[in-house]
Amino acid sequence: MITLHALKFSRATRVLWLLEDLGQPCQRIDYDRTDEFRAPEALSKIHPLGKSPVIEDDGEMIAESSTILRYLVAKHGDHGHRPDRGTADYWRHEALFDYVESSFAPVAI
Numbered sequence: 541m542i543t544l545h546a547l548k549f550s551r552a553t554r555v556l557w558l559l560e561d562l563g564q565p566c567q568r569i570d571y572d573r574t575d576e577f578r579a580p581e582a583l584s585k586i587h588p589l590g591k592s593p594v595i596e597d598d599g600e601m602i603a604e605s606s607t608i609l610r611y612l613v614a615k616h617g618d619h620g621h622r623p624d625r626g627t628a629d630y631w632r633h634e635a636l637f638d639y640v641e642s643s644f645a646p647v648a649i
């Protein structure tokens with residue numbers, strides 16, 4: 541079973557939503573925010589920069605919420621959350637998916 545290291549009020553929610561949609565259980569390890577709304581020291585033992593989300597699956601650690609979502613879709617052969625490869629819709633989806641982290645998140649936070 542996948543283990544999800546989930547900082548409260550974080551992008552770990554993206555992973556939880558997808559896991560729930562896929563009907564996949566996970567072992568969730570929650571981390572409270574500090575008074576400064578940062579990640580606690582404990583997350584530095586999981587991620588070199590102390591960030592969340594991180595998942596563990598079959599002994600592999602995977603960080604970056606977008607990568608985790610792509611991983612889960614591929615692992616479960618899911619076709620409900622992404623258009624089929626080779627279509628124009630697929631590339632529009634990929635562009636929006638990357639836009640969220642590369643262009644939107646830095647100005648939204």
Ligand SMILES: N[C@@H](CCC(=O)N[C@@H](CS)C(=O)NCC(=O)O)C(=O)O
Nearest residue numbers: 550551578579591592593604605606
């Ligand atoms: N690009 C990364 C961003 C990871 C990230 O910055 N996570 C935030 C929560 S959404 C975090 O761990 N912040 C705590 C901190 O920096 O102290 C991703 O998509 O996973």
